[in-house]
Amino acid sequence: MISEFGSILKDWRKVRRFSQLDLSLEAEMSTRHLSFLESGRANPSREMVMRLSDALQLPRPATNQALNAAGFAPVYPSLPDNAPELAPVHQAIDTMLDHHDPYPGVAVDRHWNVVKSNQGAQMLLALASPDGTANMMDILMNSAGLDLIENWDEVAVLSLTRLRTEILELGGDEKLSALMQRLASHERVKSIDMSTINLNQAVIPTILKFGETRLSLFSTIAQFGSVQDTRAGETKIEMMFPMDQETVQFFER
Incomplete structure (x- = not known):
């Protein structure tokens, strides 16, 4: 049965468009072990979670989520603004x-x-x-x-590109995606002649x-x-x- 960590790992690997071979090479581990982690047949160590997070360039909140799913405490703090x-x-x-x-x-x-x-x-x-x-x-x-x-028009096209890049780096974000969709579906944007x-x-x-x-x-x-x-x-x-x-x-x- 696929574990929560295995699901997170597989989802992020797809977001980064890595094959299992690509990620195993990047994280300096065997493809077999990576497959076992994704399928839930093996549990990662804390060091392995951090190594995979680094290889996948996970945002800090996603790294915390992966650590929590694997049974470890988050490594990055989330403090109130007045801390x-x-x-x-x-x-x-x-x-x-x-x-x-x-x-x-x-x-x-x-x-x-x-x-x-x-x-x-x-x-x-x-x-x-x-x-x-x-x-x-x-x-x-x-x-x-x-x-x-x-x-x-130029500013809108550049802003759309920026939003798409940020969403990709974050592996998805509902609020950013909603902003991007609103901008992309704006009547003036839809009428832009890219030429x-x-x-x-x-x-x-x-x-x-x-x-x-x-x-x-x-x-x-x-x-x-x-x-x-x-x-x-x-x-x-x-x-x-x-x-x-x-x-x-x-x-x-």
Whole structure:
């Protein structure tokens, strides 16, 4: 009878598109032993769970789930936001965002909800989302019928690609999948002529228009490499940089 761990292992192997041979080579184990683990004929050691998790590049929550299914305690913490241990992380986020002013910077969670923002971003969010929506993908969809984003089609295509990549890396996520489906099924997205989308550019900015003002911004996204907490470790910091002098002068003013 297939065990809970065996089911998790098999599901993730399929998500990563590994054959049993591929995974056994990556994890430096025999294909026979891997087959026994998937079928429930053998039970893994804690070290083996961690080795397979590393080979499959499992997200931290999934590694905890696999450990629990195999009868071991989770290795990665899941602390509340106000836990003292996470204070240095919050301080680091604040420092990055503050130092990036006057240019916009936001910290978002796994589902692209804005959890922190600097003054430059707060100004943009107030203009782009008067109703107070604080989800970056919702803001994109809500702006589809406006003249706010000049190259909306390009930004939407890039956002869809980003969402698909994140869902694949996570092995699935209901909320992200729902966001992706809403964006993919949006009437404007369905009408995009892909032959008009030029992805062969060194940098693809987001071009915003507010009246006579035209802003051109590109982004870099940072994540913590050493934060082991399951939620804090998923926080992304998106910092936006100006593409031209007009945008520089706008934010400096």
